Amino acid sequence: MSLLVVNNLSLSFGGRTIFENLTFQVSEKDRIGLIGRNGTGKTSLMRIMVDEAAATAGEVRVTKGMRLGYLAQDISDPSDETVLQSVLEAVPGRVELDQRMERLEEALSQAEDQEEQAEIGHKIAKLAETLTDFETQYAKHVAEQILTGLGFLMEDMDRPLAELSGGWRMRAALAGLLFQKPDILLMDEPTNHLDMDSVRWLGQFLERYEGALILVCHDRDFLNSQINRVISFEMEGVRQYRGNYESYLSQRAEEEHVLERQAKKQEQRVKDAMKFVEKFRYKATKARQAQSKLKLVEKMEMIKTHAPQKSMSFSFPEVPRSSQNVVTAKELTKAFGDHVLYKGVRLNAQRGDRIAIIGRNGAGKTTLLKIFAGEMKAGEGKVDLGHGVSLSYYAQHQAEQLEASRSIVEEVFTAVPKATQTFVRGVCGAFLFSGDEVDKQVGVLSGGEKARVALAKLLVNPGNCLLMDEPTNHLDIVAAEMLTDALKDYNGTLIFVSHNQSFVKRLATKIWDIKNQTIEEYPGTLTEYFDHLDRLEEEEEAQARQEAKPAQADDAPDPAGGTRAEKKARKQAEARIRQLRWEKIGPIQKRVQEAEKKISKLEAREAEISELLADPDVFSDSEKSQPLLEEYQKVKDGLDTLMNAWEADQEAIEELEAQLQAELDA
Template sequence: MIRLDNISKQNGHQILFIDASMGVLKGEKVGLVGPNGAGKTTLFRMMTGQEPPDDGLVVTDPGITIGYFSQDVGEMSGQSAVAAVMDGVGPVSALAAEMAALEADMADPDKADQFDAVIERYGEVQHQFEELDGYALEARAREVLAGLSFSQERMDGDVGLLSGGWKMRVALARILLMRPDAMLLDEPSNHLDLESLIWLENFLKTYDGALLMTSHDRAFMNRIINKVVEIDAGQLITYSGDLDFYDQQRALTEQQRQAQYERQQAMLAKEIKFIERFKARASHAAQVQSRVKKLDKIERVEAPRRRQTIQFEFASPPRSGEDVVALKGVNKAYGEHRIYADLDFLVRRRERWCVLGANGAGKSTLLKLVAGADAPDAGAVNIGASVKMGYFAQHAMDLLDGDETIFESLERSFPQAGQGVLRNLAGCFGFSGDDVEKPCRVLSGGEKARLVMAKMLFDPPNLLVLDEPTNHLDMATKEMLVAALADFEGTMLFVSHDRHFLAALSNRVLELTPEGVHQYGGGYTEYVARTGQEAPGLHPG
């Protein structure tokens, strides 16, 4: 379906690809992996013809449709979310818009004299709309939007009033409704809650075209893909299987290359020693010459490049009292929308509560109440003795000073810490070398999240309140964070849509449902086993 043949590509001074090749066939579901900045988005842009390779060919089967979802969704306004989604499917949306305008004309007394002409035109447009299965298309558009957690109200509201994250979902829904022959999805799992993520996973599993996708969500990607393409030092290396298989194969290949490299190094050392020892002796001149020639001809095995794995170790937090947070008789509403009525909830030392619930169930509200960022309408939120809290929310990233560099920001937070210590801290969170000199205003969402996290965990609190801490984080940083938090000796209350994060770190579950609040002993894995569902409100299966 889509093939890259011996492509080379350079961005400024950075060489992204050198004679690299890969292909995606119908029915294949391919995960694209590689470190940040390796060229994943550039690869998508070459496949869609938005950017040509410097050398080599991009070949697509004639007549195939390609749907490309990127993080850059562009301007959307002046129509409903449903209309914006149907827009991606071509003439149907134009006919739907014309039908709506003609219906308005029919009801307009000022246009009574044109009534017959309007009726006639309406009949023609409606016929074309039906021919293209327009009524079914609108129903399908609503189904896709509902899968991505849109309420009816939000579907029919002006798309221009939606936040960036919801506009992303509209752009994604557009591609899914199209059901093109090939889908290129660049981080489709960003900005999705757990319910939407599981719905999208099931949708993509049943999609029968060619799929190439990137995602920082390991569980999501692993359940969909049957092939991995890795961008590694300008090459495209293909592995059949999922991410777990890719990890095993990669480790095996690295071991083999290391062993091969060490064998060659030992052989070279032996030959060089012989040459050094006998080069001055005339009796050995011929042997020495032949060995020098042999060494010149040998193709050198390169040492495998070590993947940098970053590790962060917590200092021990101070010990808190046994009762860390107690909510008693808490009521909370926003206007008519009641979130909590008479909520009692106790968090004890070293418990790790993950909070599950559909959109609007009150997950972030609960965390804000505990963190003191919001107050209950009635009832009390009591923080226990000796509790030192760290609260991570998306708005924390807006509090960074744009004029400061990463290093200055860390230095201002920890004036007592030495330069070496702070550079080490920055390195753990993915800022190596000159990265620390970047001003905060140019940082991406992921970089800001890493900086805020570094500040919070360097002098650790004994209660961590985390609202979607893994949003924007790449897989390597997530792995580091999970490993670090697994050893954390304090208490946690968190919301996340990342199932790997939930399973690895929780030992209690608080489930928010329309029927009420339920508490489960045991972590997320036990919750799934007990309820038969991965998120509240989903049907088992």
């Protein structure tokens, strides 16, 4: 089934054609990757599809009833909502339904005429059915699961969006989009602002997602795992391919190989024909044949090979050799107020290491790089640089720190003031700024262009220890891979932060994972580290199952350490806590159970009344509808009272449970 059709779509800006005559359709199981360099029209196409921008020509037709959900790279200013509210209310029509119910209930409380009351009651009943269906399809616990998958804690649910950073607000927007369950999900760089765990969770979520997907992403591995079609913005126009990104690359290479072979054969045929023409055009017996061959050549449509796209082409220069120990941290502690990032950490980066720092957002990855770079002080401990170590720091927002009033070439010159014009212009050319482009002011450049300028400045004068924070941000997939290749050949030491799985997997030889106020070091690749974590989880589950088996002897050694006697003492303590739990929590739980039974009965009666009022014969008869309306109001009031009491008892149980657990742990 076709969900959406793009027909002969064209887009131009200021006389420049971005794409033209683009036609394709999106079906139910399509998972489409939009591939192309920055500025080729990927984001523009998405915005046209969701009616946020206009095309120059052509049309987009959405099948009736199909819903589109769009995650842009930038989000608007935050509202006054909490994190959880923003997700729950992201579903189209939810807010309007709640507001409509409030208006109807207010109107019912003020209506005096029985006929008017009956009519309003009928509307309330119908709307209540709709809201019940809505709550079933878009449950609160599902919203919470999505938010926690994206890195939010339960205590974050009631935080106002306005308190959050831009990155966390983007996560909330992503959660709202996923919660909506649109028929077509359009996502523009969804892994931006996510940490490694959240990227893994998002990938698993999308693999289970049943709708269609249209995706722009510079993370090669993430993109490759999600798509089964490619729409590619090439020099010769927009092309379409079946398969994932790796398949697209193979098809594209084979296509180029075939075209080159055909072009060579055609070129040889032309040469042979022209040779015949030159030899026989003036010979009477062959003149007509020569003329025919000449006309054939003139009418021949020449085979064109794919025009090569300009690519960044650079490598880091050889850097001086440093001592074996490059960066050493001893008893490193950092906290912001009461929030401790890490405490008493010892780290050592050795010459030639390529270390990826991972951890959830807010764990302190950027902070650690800033401490190493000398841009932030540690709370306690110290950081020592080895002999002959020179640091170069590429900050997460390095591109934003460029001087807007300078030209590109002037900005690059600031990194190497003694270099020649020829050298600096050559470097600019390697980063795709050639000719008069180098005289453009930095302030008018796109995010991707600014990122290339910042990388150019790093390239011309790199230290032998690079500290890089999210260096692939604003780069397209090809540019990110060029940077990966250059860093693989870099002969210095690299310590970096990146959410790009492909980038980390191809580069890292060591992992520093920030969690639980410490930094765990793993000597291996990201793939090996994830495998290691999976094995640990399996071992812990097996250990838990083993410990759950009944003990056989009090004095026998316990697999987890200690003796059976100690384990028995622990069980006795747990039994005492169970007794206290029965004495203190038992009565409250009994009240909760009784309240839940009453709530269930009242909800059932509320549904029955709603169904009765939905009958036109009933609501039009005031003698029948009036008692029902009065009962409906009493039931609603009773439910409110019971729910308030139930919530208070639940909070009391949680507090008592926490106290008892603290006693057990003491």
